[in-house]
Amino acid sequence: MGFLKFDLGNLNSGEIVEITLFGNAANIRLLNNSNMFNYEHGYNYRCYGGLAKSSPIRLPVPNYDHWFIVVDMRGLRGSTEASVKVFS
Numbered sequence: 001m002g003f004l005k006f007d008l009g010n011l012n013s014g015e016i017v018e019i020t021l022f023g024n025a026a027n028i029r030l031l032n033n034s035n036m037f038n039y040e041h042g043y044n045y046r047c048y049g050g051l052a053k054s055s056p057i058r059l060p061v062p063n064y065d066h067w068f069i070v071v072d073m074r075g076l077r078g079s080t081e082a083s084v085k086v087f088s
Contacts (some may be wrong), residue, residue, distance in 0.1 A: 017085075
């Protein structure tokens with residue numbers, strides 16, 4: 001199953017990640033580096049976000065770390081594309 005992956009690099013607490021969807025509703029996941037590894041390898045992971053039925057979606061960064069955004073269609077029909085911006 002495919003997914004879109006955006007490497008955001010190191011972000012500080014309080015920065016805002018804005019995700020804009022172009023297409024259907026999708027699952028949006030904000031993952032740190034270790035949880036991104038777990039997600040990609042099918043292990044249990046923790047993330048911020050969830051099902052996005054409209055966009056843009058704005059997620060606050062909870063703490064300093066290396067962050068990723070994943071957009072996937074798990075459990076959904078159709079497809080989507082996305083763009084990501086970070087605001088300090």
